[in-house]
Amino acid sequence: MTRSIKTVFDNTILPKQCIIVEDGPINKILKNVINTFQKKYPGVIETISIARNCGLGSALSEGQKYIKYPYVARVDSDDLNEAERFEKQLEVLESDSSIGMVGSYIQEFEDDARLDFRVVPIEHREIFKYAKYKSPMNHMTVMIRTEVLEETGGYRDMLLFEDYDLWLRILHTDWQCRNISEPLVKARISSKMFKRRGGFKYLLCYLKFRVDALKNKRINFWHFISMAFIHSTVIMMPNSLRSNIYSTFLRKTSV
Numbered sequence: 001m002t003r004s005i006k007t008v009f010d011n012t013i014l015p016k017q018c019i020i021v022e023d024g025p026i027n028k029i030l031k032n033v034i035n036t037f038q039k040k041y042p043g044v045i046e047t048i049s050i051a052r053n054c055g056l057g058s059a060l061s062e063g064q065k066y067i068k069y070p071y072v073a074r075v076d077s078d079d080l081n082e083a084e085r086f087e088k089q090l091e092v093l094e095s096d097s098s099i100g101m102v103g104s105y106i107q108e109f110e111d112d113a114r115l116d117f118r119v120v121p122i123e124h125r126e127i128f129k130y131a132k133y134k135s136p137m138n139h140m141t142v143m144i145r146t147e148v149l150e151e152t153g154g155y156r157d158m159l160l161f162e163d164y165d166l167w168l169r170i171l172h173t174d175w176q177c178r179n180i181s182e183p184l185v186k187a188r189i190s191s192k193m194f195k196r197r198g199g200f201k202y203l204l205c206y207l208k209f210r211v212d213a214l215k216n217k218r219i220n221f222w223h224f225i226s227m228a229f230i231h232s233t234v235i236m237m238p239n240s241l242r243s244n245i246y247s248t249f250l251r252k253t254s255v
Helices: 002-009 028-040 056-064 085-095 124-130 146-152 162-171 191-196 200-215 221-235 239-249
Strands: 018-023 045-050 071-073 099-110 113-118 143-145 176-188
Touching: 002 028, 018 056, 028 045, 045 056, 056 162, 071 085, 071 146, 085 099, 085 143, 085 176, 099 146, 099 162, 113 176, 124 176, 143 146, 146 162, 162 176, 162 200, 191 239, 200 221, 221 239
Parallel strands: 018 045, 099 176
Antiparallel strands: 071 143, 099 113, 099 143
16 A cells, blocks of 8 residues: 555656545554655545445545545555656546546556556547447546546446446546556556456346446447356356456457
């Protein structure tokens, strides 16, 4: 967490507000890390403490109530932001008032070893098409206009698919979306990440999300059936095989 927060404040454009949502009780070590940065950047870091763990969607929804500025960047506590991330994303948003959200590629890492890249479509038309099948944005890279969050209702309680759910809803408005064709965030991964993306509970959450998208006409019946078959197969695979599929077919070794 220390490294992650440090990369936020090592950016070429510094945040005017940094909202940290504590989703349930946190330990003293994390409390001390937050207190240290609050003393270093007084008046910038705000903590929102939730008494009991309520899940990612509810935590993000609570945090967005306190946004004071026209743009908000998503930052995950394990990930590292490149020094020009905010500058490059603000440039995109300020150059075109029709763009409501901008993300980028990521490079994954484990410990200090750099691994593969998750590459996503760049232009709005390709992002819109891609979203019918897979998530078109890397959630830890996204910067969104606050008014877009307000207009779409922001994050919902869509367990394990809170981000993808939001992207689909934004893509079915008049707002345009973009991705920057370089990795602006290094995303920490581990074998646990692939394990979390398997099992019957994950499958039920995935199907619930896709049924909601189908009912609200964000995807059609073909999108639902084809991806339900593919994802169900991958989700129920042994973890080792699933991780190999992700690294072989869904990642690139260079960009």
